[in-house]
Amino acid sequence: MSILPPRTSPSPLPGPASAGDFLRSSLQLDPTRKISSHQSPWDADLWQAEWRVFFRDEASDPPVKETILRVEFECEKIRCELVDLRGVRLTAETFQVTRVQHVSGENRLIQWTVSGQPKPIARLMTDQTGGILLLRTNLPEQLGFAGGRHDLTSITESDPA
Numbered sequence: 001m002s003i004l005p006p007r008t009s010p011s012p013l014p015g016p017a018s019a020g021d022f023l024r025s026s027l028q029l030d031p032t033r034k035i036s037s038h039q040s041p042w043d044a045d046l047w048q049a050e051w052r053v054f055f056r057d058e059a060s061d062p063p064v065k066e067t068i069l070r071v072e073f074e075c076e077k078i079r080c081e082l083v084d085l086r087g088v089r090l091t092a093e094t095f096q097v098t099r100v101q102h103v104s105g106e107n108r109l110i111q112w113t114v115s116g117q118p119k120p121i122a123r124l125m126t127d128q129t130g131g132i133l134l135l136r137t138n139l140p141e142q143l144g145f146a147g148g149r150h151d152l153t154s155i156t157e158s159d160p161a
Contacts, residue, residue: 047073047124049135053082071139073122075100078112080139093143095121107133 053069067090072079074097081092095114103109107127111120122137 049073053140069140069143071137073112073124078114078122078139080143082143091143095142 049071051069053067054064057063057065066085068083068085070081070083077097078095079092080095082090084090097112098115099111099113101109101111101113101120103111107125110124110126112122113120121139121142122135124132125134126132
């Protein structure tokens with residue numbers, strides 16, 4: 001039995017809907033990018049996740065831009081950076097973690113809470129073998145992107161370099 005609610009999708013945003021979800025939402029996540037750990041996923045000190053992010057900037061041409069959101073989860077902090085497709089950093093932000101909670105059972109749940117947030121900013125669930133089942137976060141909203149909660153449910157694991 002999962003302690004997390006069913007999969008959710010981004011909240012609808014105001015704006016033109018004629019071009020479909022791609023333009024209606026200022027943020028879309030590609031859950032197939034990658035997630036890896038620098039140790040065994042069961043007891044990692046550092047988790048990395050990467051998403052492809054589409055956002056609308058009416059002042060630019062084209063108005064929809066594709067970038068990469070990279071996130072590193074550690075016990076003391078969460079680092080985020082938004083880079084363009086050439087690897088140039090557009091913005092970066094670090095969140096200080098006030099609490100990391102581990103809940104063990106049939107599956108393992110790790111929750112990160114940051115200063116000023118009553119609820120966890122990110123939740124990572126693994127099975128007993130260390131396989132990653134779910135990464136749920138609202139970090140895109142913390143970086144100024146509109147949307148709802150976003151689930152990373154299809155994951156490609158890779159070994160650290």
